[in-house]
Amino acid sequence: xxxxxxxxxxxxxxxxxxxxxxxxxxxxxxxxxxxxxxxxxxxxxxxxxxxxxxxxxxxxxxxxxxxxxxxxxxxxxxxxxxxxxxxxxxxxxxxxxxxxxxxxxxxxxxxxxxxxxxxxxxxxxxxxxxxxxxxxxxxxxxxxxxxxxxxxxxxxxxxxxxxxxxxxxxxxxxxxxxxxxxxxxxxxxxxxxxxxxxxxxxxxxxxxxxxxxxxxxxxxxxxxxxxxxxxxxxxxxxxxxxxxxxxxxxxxxxxxxxxxxxxxxxxxxx
Amino acid sequence: xxxxxxxxxxxxxxxxxxxxxxxxxxxxxxxxxxxxxxxxxxxxxxxxxxxxxxxxxxxxxxxxxxxxxxxxxxxxxxxxxxxxxxxxxxxxxxxxxxxxxxxxxxxxxxxxxxxxxxxxxxxxxxxxxxxxxxxxxxxxxxxxxxxxxxxxxxxxxxxxxxxxxxxxxxxxxxxxxxxxxxxxxxxxxxxxxxxxxxxxxxxxxxxxxxxxxxxxxxxxxxxxxxxxxxxxxxxxxxxxxxxxxxxxxxxxxxxx
Numbered sequence: 118x119x120x121x122x123x124x125x126x127x128x129x130x131x132x133x134x135x136x137x138x139x140x141x142x143x144x145x146x147x148x149x150x151x152x153x154x155x156x157x158x159x160x161x162x163x164x165x166x167x168x169x170x171x172x173x174x175x176x177x178x179x180x181x182x183x184x185x186x187x188x189x190x191x192x193x194x195x196x197x198x199x200x201x202x203x204x205x206x207x208x209x210x211x212x213x214x215x216x217x218x219x220x221x222x223x224x225x226x227x228x229x230x231x232x233x234x235x236x237x238x239x240x241x242x243x244x245x246x247x248x249x250x251x252x253x254x255x256x257x258x259x260x261x262x263x264x265x266x267x268x269x270x271x272x273x274x275x276x277x278x279x280x281x282x283x284x285x286x287x288x289x290x291x292x293x294x295x296x297x298x299x300x301x302x303x304x305x306x307x308x309x310x311x312x313x314x315x316x317x318x319x320x321x322x323x324x325x326x327x328x329x330x331x332x333x334x335x336x337x338x339x340x341x342x343x344x345x346x347x348x349x350x351x352x353x354x355x356x357x358x359x360x361x362x363x364x365x366x367x368x369x370x371x372x373x374x375x376x377x378x379x380x381x382x383x384x385x386x387x
Numbered sequence: 388x389x390x391x392x393x394x395x396x397x398x399x400x401x402x403x404x405x406x407x408x409x410x411x412x413x414x415x416x417x418x419x420x421x422x423x424x425x426x427x428x429x430x431x432x433x434x435x436x437x438x439x440x441x442x443x444x445x446x447x448x449x450x451x452x453x454x455x456x457x458x459x460x461x462x463x464x465x466x467x468x469x470x471x472x473x474x475x476x477x478x479x480x481x482x483x484x485x486x487x488x489x490x491x492x493x494x495x496x497x498x499x500x501x502x503x504x505x506x507x508x509x510x511x512x513x514x515x516x517x518x519x520x521x522x523x524x525x526x527x528x529x530x531x532x533x534x535x536x537x538x539x540x541x542x543x544x545x546x547x548x549x550x551x552x553x554x555x556x557x558x559x560x561x562x563x564x565x566x567x568x569x570x571x572x573x574x575x576x577x578x579x580x581x582x583x584x585x586x587x588x589x590x591x592x593x594x595x596x597x598x599x600x601x602x603x604x605x606x607x608x609x610x611x612x613x614x615x616x617x618x619x620x621x622x623x624x625x626x627x628x629x630x631x632x633x634x635x636x637x638x639x640x641x642x643x
Contacts, residue, residue, distance in 0.1 A: 248449040252436040255446065255455045262462040263469050270473075270519065274511035281500060284493045285572035287601070296577040297563050299521055299556055303581060316581035317589075327549045330532075331542035339535030339643050351532050386570055387518055 125150040280386045292371045293384055301365030302358045308373065445630060447638060454639035459534070463527035467555075468626065470520040477513040478615065480505075485565070487611035489604040492567040517559050524555045536640035544632040547625055554622045561614040564607065572602055575610075 119127065128149040132142030249255070296304045306315035326333070334347055341348060366385045370376035376384075393401070406412055407424035416422045419435020426432060434448045453459060484503050485495050499506035528548065531537060537545035564575045579602075583593040598605025633639070 247452040249452050249455060250430075250433040250437075250449055251442075251446045252433050255450055256442075258455055258457065259462065259465055262457075262466060266466055266469065266519075267473070270512060270516055273515055274508055277511070277515070278500075278507060279511050279514040280568075280570055281496055281566055282568040282570045285567050285569055287572075289569070291569050291573050294573040294577050296581075297560060297574050298518075299559065300578050300581070304577060307581070312581065312584035313586070316584050317586070320581075324549070324553070327552075328546055331537045331539070331545050334538070337538060339538060339641065341533075341643065344535060347535075348533065351529075355529060387514075 119153070121150045121153040124153040282386075293369060293373045295365065295369070295373075295385065298362060298366060298385075298387065302361035304373075305361040305365040305369075447634060450638055451642070453642040459641060460639070461526070461530055463523050463530055467520055467523045467527055470516050470523060471622070471626070474513060474516050474520065475619065477509050477516065480509050481513060482615060487565070487608050489567070489607060492565075492607065496566050496568070517562060521555055521559050524552050528552055534640055534643060538640075541632075541636045541640060544629060544636055547629045547632060551622065551625050551629060554618060554625065558614060558618045558622065561610045561618065564602075564610045565614065567607060575606075576602055 125146045129142055129146035132145050133139075137145070295301060303315060303320060306319060309315065336344060336347065338344060364375075367378040367383055368375055370381045370384050376382075404424060407422070413423065417435075417439035419432045419439045420426070421436060437443055437446055437448045481499070484499055484506060486492060499510055501507075531545065531548065560575070560578060563578075564571050579593055579597060582596070583589050585592065594600060596606075596609070597603070598609045
């Protein structure tokens with residue numbers, strides 16, 4: 118079994134060979150040495166490779182592995198441990214309490230003050246982002262956007278009045294009867310297909326697809342060049358519904374029959 | 388004892404400083420607030436403006452530089468939220484003059500148009516603002532798709548966003564009935580007929596929504612309650628989750 122200092126040299130050489138920066142290599146080597154020290158100072162516990170005790174987290178298990186196995190194997194194990202660490206760390210406190218409960222008087226009740234993610238300690242290579250203060254840079258922009266929209270909306274509201282037709286009359290169906298504009302795409306589809314399809318199946322499939330979208334699109338990249346299919350499909354879908362909605366708005370006259378708005382007039386109110 | 392008299396000009400000069408230094412003022416505005424006396428444009432104060440105010444629930448102290456570019460977000464999410472607030476305010480004003488009973492509703496609508504101060508303007512703002520909110524939520528959804536912002540770790544926030552989109556449509560649709568004119572009632576008739584063709588539960592759902600087999604007085608009261616109380620209540624909860632997750636998932640997405 119190598120001594121902690123041997124582990125340190127081994128991991129340092131391993132990391133340098135991999136091309137990590139000196140700071141990262143040293144940090145990892147130091148961490149490995151500490152873990153090795155802990156492992157050798159506590160010989161009573163069982164061999165981690167055969168029976169890992171439940172209270173010990175992945176990080177220590179990997180470190181003990183590093184003491185026995187070649188460092189080449191230890192490195193990927195440590196990599197997984199970095200990800201798996203937060204959960205076991207949170208579990209550690211109850212496990213210790215349970216151990217103390219086996220006859221002995223509980224020494225102290227631990228309170229979980231914070232969970233420090235391992236990246237925060239070890240991930241030295243994280244790129245510093247170019248960041249700006251929210252005040253004033255973001256908030257000024259937001260405020261201007263708010264004012265512009267408010268101005269446009271007020272101007273529009275002064276110029277154009279909301280429609281108010283005569284009192285509703287159940288016995289007098291207006292011709293044509295149109296749904297609000299956001300449903301006109303579906304109403305347009307109802308012209309072509311059975312209500313079971315256009316009014317039920319299609320909206321439900323659409324909604325389910327929206328919900329499932331992040332799990333359907335497994336492509337991790339956000340660059341437009343890598344997502345040509347996704348962007349094409351989405352644009353096609355949006356365009357289809359825009360066209361259907363516009364047809365429903367302007368190209369449907371009495372009886373919901375097709376007309377040209379420049380010939381038959383516009384049968385649509387917002 | 389001779390008391391010194393202050394001229395109006397002196398008062399105008401002295402008062403802001405006195406006020407901004409008073410204990411009342413300082414108890415309201417926390418250190419770093421731009422409304423405090425002696426606000427200096429320092430890096431520390433720029434951080435304090437956000438950190439020491441309610442804004443900290445919404446914005447972090449710093450954001451990625453690319454995130455404040457208008458071309459990335461087009462400000463659509465923020466505008467949707469702003470429109471929601473505008474609709475809440477104008478909606479409350481309209482509620483003062485609106486009774487959701489079939490006998491009174493149309494008279495109230497006409498009064499809103501003719502006799503009530505700013506009634507028509509506020510109604511216009513509410514209606515056009517509502518249409519604009521539906522559009523801005525749709526465009527926000529499209530923007531999020533095109534920037535790939537629904538990808539890990541933001542999958543759940545996309546789902547919350549879809550819920551918000553559906554709630555927005557429902558709010559718009561329930562509000563559409565409330566003027567109780569020919570346009571409103573028949574548009575809602577057409578819209579709810581689609582729902583009636585859902586197999587098995589369609590007619591029951593439609594009955595529950597309309598409060599009867601066809602649109603009637605019960606529908607008006609029911610949709611009014613949904614529109615002014617129930618749906619806003621639900622949407623506020625989801626908006627809160629949405630904003631909270633934006634922060635927890637690492638702020639604005641990108642750069643692409």
